[in-house]
Amino acid sequence: MPSAEPKTAGASLDSAGLLTPAAGLLRFSTAGSVDDGKSTLIGRLLYDSQAIFEDQLASVRKSKVNRSSGPIDFSLLTDGLRAEREQGITIDVAYRYFSSPRRKFIIADTPGHEQYTRNMATGASTADAAVVLIDATKGVLRQSRRHAYIAHLLGVEHIVAAVNKMDLVGFSQEVFERITAEFRAFANHLGIGEVYAVPVSALEGDNVVRRSKRMPWFEGPALLEFLESVPVGDGAISSPLRFPVQYVVRPDASFRGFAGRVASGELRPGMSVVALPSGVKTKVQSIVTFEDELERAGPGNSITVTLEDEIDLSRGDMLAGEEQPPSTGTEFQATLVWMHPEPLDPHKIYLLKHTTRTVRGRVSQIRYRVDINTLEHALATRLEMNDIAAVDVKTTLPLFFDPYRANRTTGSFIVIDPHTNATVGAGIIERAIVHSHMARTSSGQAGQPRIAKEERLLRFGHPSAAIWVMGRPHVAELVERRLFDEGWHVQLAGPNDFLAHELVTVAKAFCLSGLVTVFCPADDGTNQKQVVRAILGPESFFAVRIQDDTDEEAVNRIVGVLRKWRDKHTDAQKGTP
């Protein structure tokens, strides 16, 4: 079907260099409420960079609502949803696109209204820069501070202060300098190094895309010029390798590739890598792509890797460099942004999605809540929507992580409610919690000396249980071995291990300590089975029927039942069902 052939003869694409932005892609977030003129600023960026198509303009002109006094209400270009048109507020993150001769831009346009902190965090999570809007007639308000704080918290590299509505203060240098001094002082307090401040009038276009003639005292680049030239993401190549495995590509028996996106560092054929969680070392054999094999792959590249050795590696696992491996563990401190109307329940087990790995876990302690307006720390026993808090997190299975400051990909996670499936929180990992051998008690119920059942479950990855395999001692031994090898905390109570009258005590002790016990006692003709069953409770007691099957079949049967039972309590690591 030759007619489908794309024709390419003719014009060159390079006219004016318009089509090949040299500086790649910049994602930036904006935040503000209706009055700040945020939507107007974005509309102006889109309009002046000629990204707004004629007919979209026409439909805005047609619209009945016009909140601005100018001929075109730029804000209507960005407020998308029907509900917003009716209420006149932006209620969700909107993504906007435009290109300048130098760069492609993605704007995460987020609402600034108080209850929508979660949207600001969402917008900032992928942003390289944040444009914080300040109304020149009002000075630095709470909302500007909040935006700067959240942008900084979410690791946004560049903070820009756009002092808007300069037309309403007579383009006064003095007003601009007073405001920027105040904002810089606040930013420094947060730990933000540099802030680029620019005086603009979004409504009239001053210093947005083109430099303003009405503020000759300002010598810096216009907002767009700054965004075009700011460097992005240079640090990630020199960081240690992190390659979360996303998908195993296995077209036939001869090829086994591990597909994923490089989070940081570099991969090269021949390079030594460590597979996590197994800790097995191997070498990269090749880096495969649709086009050809690569000599190197860096941060952000989506590639497929083959390894020199056949090792156990699947989705949720990670390849790391031999040096500077990530933290591996089940406990860490994090900053958590709560995003759901239903408050955080510290006793509830949630799902955590971290890189390509989903595990169960819970918030074991709320250290403090941050007042987003004053930045003061307050004690809290629960978290409401839009709260930000420092917390301790425990997971059932280990994660391979870095502090968020060092790595945005391996330092971030989301919290999912396992019942409603809603995304209820977003977390930023601060540091691993490491327990010394001397103080091995869990920090989970800090201050409480007794360790709760729940805590044992979180550490072991399964609750306690009893498996009753009377009459088949070999099967009992094989079950113990298999479960032990699979990482279970298991103990066999065989026919010769305990005296009959000890059995009840043993069952109690093992049950309390969170173990899975395989009982294969000598039959003494008493009701010992019922007694043990009563100690454990019927839902944790598994009596194995003697069937006419081989030992191996019996073991498979038992282990299969147990795995299913465990997965009901602690999620398997392989993500969604």
Place this chain on the structure above:
Amino acid sequence: MVVSDLKMDGHAMEISDRFDHLKMLEAESLFILREAAAEFAHPVMLYSIGKDSSVMLRLAQKAFFPGKIPFPLLHVDTSYKFPEMIEFRDWYAQHVGAELIVHKNQKALDEGANPYALGTQKCCGLLKTRALLDALAHGGFDAAFGGARRDEEKSRAKERVYSFRDSLGQWDPKNQRPELWGLYNGRHHKGESIRVFPLSNWTEMDVWLYIHAEKIPIVPLYFAKEREAVVRGNSLLLLQTGVQLLPGEKAQSVKCRMRSLGCVPCTGAIRSEADTVPKIIEEMVSFRRSERENRAIDHDEEGSMEMKKREGYF
């Protein structure tokens, strides 16, 4: 025909070794495709035959290379599509080696559903939206890839990469899951599903640049040539099966092309000289007009796309 047979002229732009914005968009899309393929039990790719679908399909080839695309393609055929589209669809699916499922709302067609009798809204509702939802339910698909882009239309600017649909296939714009970093939440109950949009962050220009750089085959209707057409209202309709001249209308030969592909009666052409991909791109730079403008369905009512989406339209 194999893709490598395509000839590129000396000026052709390649995606350079430098990690430019197309490479970044591509890498993100591959990540999304793999994420969904790994997390869902029965994904399907909605294949609409248009340029965005062509790009999405190429990205799927790349994501799972050297393996095959691990999910089928689904085309919802209204039976009012341009014949060139159907010809291209069958050839390209086979060329790529993908399984193709074609679904029609045969009941509505048998009852005579057509845009003239029903109006575009109702016709779309039956032959596109209903047909799509039926096909997804029938196939038991829990995730469907779509080629929608956020820059296409205002209501799409807030669409997630993973867009949750309830058990009736409906979208609730006020109750979307927050989406941070690249951590997509695909969890759902039985009967619910997720639409996955790997091209969320692409613009129309990005799509064309990528088609050019990657030499991706597209339906010939995108290229300008002399075609029999009729001017009706603000639209230029091709005279093909299904379009009849109304009293007072005159057929004329116009050099024109399609900017987006839909159904014959509802998709207008634009006057154009652009008969190559680079010429199309140049035309876009000098002559900016939203690509959906020539589709009647979005103009019926302000916000009409949002209404369709709430009902389940892509």
